[in-house]
Amino acid sequence: MDRRSLLKMIGAGALAVTAGGTLAGCGGGATKGAVGNSGKNLTPWPTYVPFAGPKPDLAPEAKFGIQAGYLNYPQHLATAVKDKVGDGSDVTAMVITYGTPPKPAEQNQLWAALNKALGVNLKLVLVPDAEFQKKMATVMASGDLPDIIMFGAGYYLSREQDFIQTQCADLSDLIxxxxxxxxxxLANIPAYSWQGMGRIGGKIYGIPTERPMPGNSLILNRTAMDSAGVPRDWNADQFLAGLKGYTSGKKYGIGASTSNFTGWASAAYHAGSFGAPNLWKVEGGKFIPTYETDQFRQALEFMTKLPYYPDSLTTSAVDMKSLFYNQTVASMTDGFGAYAGTAAKVKDFTFDFALPYGKNPTPWQGNGRFGYVVFKKAPTDRLKLLLRVCDYLAAPFGSTEYELCNFGVEGAHFTRGADGGIVTTELAKTENITNLPVKYIAAAPQVIYFPGNPEATKRLHQWERDTLPRSVADPSNGLRSATWSTSGAQLDKVIGDGLAAVIFGRKSVSEWDAIVKDWKAKGGAKAAEEYATEHAAA
Incomplete structure (x- = not known):
């Protein structure tokens, strides 16, 4: 973005908040309920055309969402993009970041190579995750929009769908x-990811960043648990004993971050371990919140016994990962994507996702996406260019385009090992897609492959085989609720604040019912009715 636009955004940030009424003006005349799909002509989901890529070493199971696993890097790469992408113009994209600021394109070989391949001058507005809600609210209120805007990343913004429907491009006739x-x-993105993103008013407005079926879980220092004699397939008592046994001095059994407590994410692994339904239970056509179930209450009471890192409520997701890497904490609640970063960072101990510890667990599935991007309204030719940019960045595993987008330039960011696999260089420690997160504009559907770490691939594939067959979906995933569109951020905050208060001892478990009552009064009950209507229509 030009300097004036950036300064305008930063200046407006001083006034921006994320309360439900702040963005009321963004609706642009949208009528209440217009974001819903009940009674609308539904745009068909994009046709799924899978990429015929290299044969995996560990077979996928589509029925359960178990991914393909690759122990070695493919020896022969395909070409996934055959036509020219860009026209030499500037393309601005606003995405979340969990890394350090990259050097500018003229000093950054990865950025320069991507610009050359894309045929555009890609300009990124990078928003640290701790500032994401505030910065996004600022941009949505300003009307000064970049070409590509990312939503999601575990955050739900007030009037998100209203804003998209009125201010962003309808892509239905294009994809x-x-x-x-x-x-x-883009056709290689599986249906569950599009469905997890959902339609708005029957139309398709975005492109999802695919994520596999597993949802939030607990990533664990397996070496520490093995040393303490704690089994991989544990029960609740063994789980608690293992984490308490690790807690001593400046070491803690479990950590979380600020973003975990913006909603229900901090409780997902534990609720699933106790058999709680994934956010909602559909019974007799009605949507009943998981927060009212006995299983969720049991999980909450159990969480009050866990030895949390004491500053979890004020620690960013980036800093919490560092605390896990240096073994200050033995486990951390995180999304499925945390595994890949851990595989790249952890060398001193064995890590794994934890299996659920309950007798009849219902591990919670994710929504099939990390986030999604939408486009500023523009002429059709411009929208097609932006789609071509996304198409290139979504090139699948086993292609030369994927290699560039994920590993960089051979000889600069990586070399090839004796087995032909990727060996990252010193430059890749600073020039990578964490610090230059184009993967949040668009990305290939994920497979399980970790360069130079086939054992991590085997562990994750086995964890999926052990976990996903008994996992459960969120029945509201991809559905629309007018109430949730306007008040979802506020409702998530009620739950997140309530969880934090109970888990860290500011309130008792007996006060949870009052928290849920407040959540229902502020829109939770109305959202349940609207989801039920949408569910019946779907």
Whole structure:
């Protein structure tokens, strides 16, 4: 973005808040309920055309969402993009970041190579995750929009769908149904990811960043638990004993971050371990919140016994990962994507996702996406260019384009080992897609492959095999609720604040019912009715 636009955004940030009423003006005349899909003509989901890539070493199981696993890097790469992408113009994209600020494109070989391949001058506005809600609210209120805007990343913004419906481009006629075949790598995104993103008013407005079926879980220092004699397939008592046994001095059994407590994420692994339904239970056509179930209350009471890192409520997700890497904490609640970063960082101990510890667990599935991008309204030719940019960045594993987008330039960011696999260089420690997060504009559907770490691939594949067959979906995933669109951020805050208060001892478990009552009064009950209507229509 130009300097004036950036200064305008930063200046407006001093006034921005994320309360439910702040963005009321963003609706642009949208009527209440217009974001819903009940009674609308539904744009068909983009046709799924899978990429015929290299044969995996560990077979996928589509029925359960178990991914393909690769122990070694493919020896022969395909070409996924055959036509020219860009026209030499500037393309601005605003995405979340968990890394350090990258050097500018003229000093950054990775950025320069991507610009050359894309045929555009890609300008990134990078928003640290701790500032994401505030900065996004600022941009949405300003009307000064970049070409590509990312939503999601575990955050729900007030009036998110209203804003998108009125201020962003309807992509239905460009990627709905067979139209997506003009962008083969976007057609390779599986249906569950599009459905997890959902339609707005029957239309398709975005492109999802695919994530596999597992949802939030607990990543664990397996070496520490093995040393203490704690089994991999544990029960609740063994789980608690293992984490308490690790806690001593300046070491703690479990950690979380500020973003975990913006909603229910901090409780997902534990609620699933106790058999709680994934956010909602559908019974007799009604949506009943998981927060009212006995299983969720049992999980909450159990969480009050856990030895949490004391500053979890004020620690960023980035800093919490560092505390896990240096073994200050033995485990951390995080999303499925945390595994890949851990595989790249951890060398001194064995890590793994934890299996659920309950007798009849219901591990919670994710929503099939990390986030999604939408486009500023523009002429059709401009929208097609932006789609081509996304199509390139979504090139699948086993292609030369994927290699550039994920590992950089051979000889600069990586070399090839004796087995032909990727060996990252010193430059890749600073020039990578964590610090230059183009993967949040668009990305390939994930497979399980960790360069130079086939054992991590085997562990994750086995964890999926042990966990996913008994996992449960969120029945509201991809559905629309007018109430949730306007008040979802506030409702998530009620739950997140309530969880934090109970887990860290400021309130008792007996006060949880009052928290849920407040959540229902502020819109939770109305959202349940609207989800039930949408669910019946779907």
């Amino acid at each position: 709905g149904g067979d139209h997506v075949k003009a962008y083969p790598n």
